[in-house]
Amino acid sequence: MRGGMMLEISVQKMLSNFALDAAFASDSGITALFGRSGSGKTTLVNAIAGLARPDQGAITVNGExxxxxxxxxxxxxxxxxxxxxxxxxxxxxxxxxxxxxxxGYDLARPQDRYVEIGKVIELLGLEALLGRRPGNLSGGEKQRVAIGRALLSSPRLLLMDEPLAALDQSRKREVLRYIARLHEEISVPIVYVSHVVEEVVQLAETVVLMAAGRVVTSGSVSEVMGRADLRAQGIDFEGGTVIDAKVVAHDLEYDLATLEFSGGRLTVPGIEALIGEAVRVRIRARDIALALTRPADISVLNILAGQVIDVKPEQEARAVVHVKVGETVLSSRITRFSAERLALAPGCEVYLLIKAVSLN
Amino acid sequence: MALTPDEWEIIRLSLKVAFWGVLCSIPLAIAVAYLLARHDFPGRSLFDAFVHLPLVLPPVVVGYFLLLLLGRRGPLGAMLDEYFGIVVAFRWTGAAIAAGIMGFPLMVRAIRLSIESIDIGLEAAARTLGAGRWRVFFTVTLPLMLPGLFTGVLLSFARSLGEFGATITFVSNIPDETRTLPLAIFAQTQVPGGDAEALRLSLLAVVLSMAALVCSEWLVRRAQRHARGHDA
Structure with missing residues (x-):
């Protein structure tokens, strides 16, 4: 591999309804381009693929x-x-x-190939489909074949533009797991376009948040997802905390899973992961309530003890409170009124109340 | 009701003329259809109209223009004769040219429709997989436009088999050289006592056309299934 970042891009292009002017660089395995539809994500990946021609700019992959x-x-x-x-x-x-x-496999130069057909068939579970024609495949099967086909051309970089958008909920999970698995087994860098927070949280290491043709912010998934200040900039984005956790128990009767992270344990509804498997959970700031004493007789399943780091009033009625729980900092969005009523200040001991059903 | 050697000769000649006329126009028809379906250029609608001319002009006019252009003393005809020793006037090759030209707009229309129905996203996908433009054309575009190509070939083949006006004007009505089925029928109606033979030949024309229709219908259906991506 030559020097330079995995991907460096800076692109300007006039479109019919807005101007795309975006730049970012990424060195991670999976970079998510995240934003609402119409924010210019697809045009940006089309520019990387060469399907859209920028007016100005430069695109470099692995130094080329x-x-x-x-x-x-x-x-x-x-x-x-x-x-x-x-x-x-x-x-x-x-x-x-x-x-x-x-x-694509047959068109790739032999010295460029880094993955064999048998391996991809096995990874994506395509064995039973090989003799069939695409017209008779389900949506999930089609996407798995499409991923395999792209991978077998041995690309330096794999672009995925909302690959789950046309699938129903259970197919989405299935394909998402295949993508995660594939990325573990074959280290091809991926740029993943999505407007769905859950997909981005599950897959991405780096997140590039786009709005109206511009990059609003970029960074690690927990950094970007933790930005509680974006709403104030008029961007429709609900900030939250992304927690890396591990499944430690399943309660099959109630379909609940117990996760462990550096700040304690969380109970969440139905997660399709095995015990010991790593998962990511995103807790939206507005889903965390705060109490000064540990409440009893309450339906909320997750009550974590923590210490207030700071209280940041926002415009209008809201405020964001950052609370340290173990090694993790969670952000909670409450009213300014409540923050003053509870006299929240740095150093206060508080209890965080997180409804299990608000997770996932 | 066995066919006489003369009748066999007429059928053989008719099929030969239509076959070569259609075969030679296929590549050009594909190129023109592709150009009209995928590219916008100045004078496009004028070009489109020009391609459709044989469909609306009296066939005799087309035949006459061919005679002016490709006749022995015509500018193109004289050149072909001088440099390549090729003469098409009053030859079966000239009949094939007339037949091909009269069927050309039908072929272009059918092919153009099927090119327009192809998702250009598939071609973009092929390019991201490493295929250059020509390879994309031959491995994606061409296979997907086969139903339209078959339809176009059939239509223009049927049109060629029935060609009369342009042929008789351009290459005349010469037995064993340019006398195709319609010209033979015409000749029989011009001689006393030729009615019975004219009827026999007309029935032959019906059989030939039916056979061509059934055959191509089968081909088109196969190609459509293929292009839609269902298991065979």
Whole structure:
């Protein structure tokens, strides 16, 4: 691998309804481009793939320049080695699953290939589908084949544009797990576009938050998701805390799971992960209530003890309180009125009340 | 009701003329259809109208233009004769050219419709997988437009088999050279006592056309299933 970041991008493009002007760099395994639909995410990944031509800017992958407006470099799509998993799969309808998988594999130079067909078939569970044609596959199966097909072209970078958007809830989970697994087994960098917080929280290491064609902020998933100040900037985004936890117990009768993290234990509803498996949970700031004494006879299942770090009043009625629980800092959004009534100040001992049903 | 050697010769010639006329126009028809379906250029609607001319002009006019252009003394005809020794006037090759041109707009229309129905996202996907433009055309676009291509080939083949006006004007009605089925029927109606033979030949034309229709309908249905991506 040559020097430089995995991905460096700076792109300007006039679109019909807004101007895309975005720049970011990422060195992580999975980078999420996160934002509402129409924020320019798809145009940005299309520019990386070469399917949309920026007016100005530069795009570099692993130190190799794919596009540079100033130097007149614009590598054609087929020579970029950037894989693309589209929202609608876009499998070739006239070819079988096996032929779809082989399409990019056969075109890749042998010395560039880093993954074999058998491995991908096994990873994505495609064995039973090989002889079939895309018209008869379910949505989840189509996306798995599309991911396999892109991967087998041995790309330097894999783009995924809302790959779960067309799937129902249970298929979403299934494909999400396949993506996570694939990333563990084959270390191809992925740029994952989504407007769904849960997907981003589960998969991403770095998050690039976009709004109206601009990068609002970027950083690690817990940093970006923890930004409680974005609402004040007029961005419709509910800040929260992302917690890395481990499954320690399942209660099958009530379909609850117990998770352990550095600040204690959390009870959450139905998680499809095995005991010992690592999961991420996002707790929205507005879902955490605060109390000065430990309440009894209350339906809330998760009560954690912590210490107030600071209290930040926001515009209008709200305030954000950061509370340290063990090694983790959680943010809670309450009214300014409550914050003053409870006389919350740095150092206060408080109890955090988190309804289990608000998680996941 | 066995066919006479003369009748066999007429059928053989008709099929030969239609076959070569259609075969040679396929690549050009695909190129023109692709251009019209996918590209916007100045003069596009004028070009579109020009391609459709044989459909609306009296066939005799097309035949006459061909004679002016490709006849022995015509600018193109003289050149072909001088440099390549090729003469098409009053030859079966000329009949094939006339047949191909008269069927051309039908073929272009059918192919263009099927190109327009192809999701260009599939072509973009193929390029991200490392395929250059030509490879994308031959591995994605062409297979997906096969139903339209088959329809177009059938329509223009049927049109070619029935070609009369342009053919007789351009290459005349020469037995064993340019006398295809419609011209033979016409010739029989012009001689006393030729009615019975004209009827036999007409029935033959019906059989031929039916066979072509059934055959291509089957091909189109197969190709459509294929292009839609269902298991065979």
């Amino acid at each position: 320049c794919l596009f540079d407006g100033a130097r007149g470099i614009d590598l054609p799509v087929e020579r970029r080695r950037v894989g693309y998993v589209f929202q609608e799969g876009r499998l070739f309808p006239h070819l079988t699953v096996r032929e779809n998988l082989r399409y």
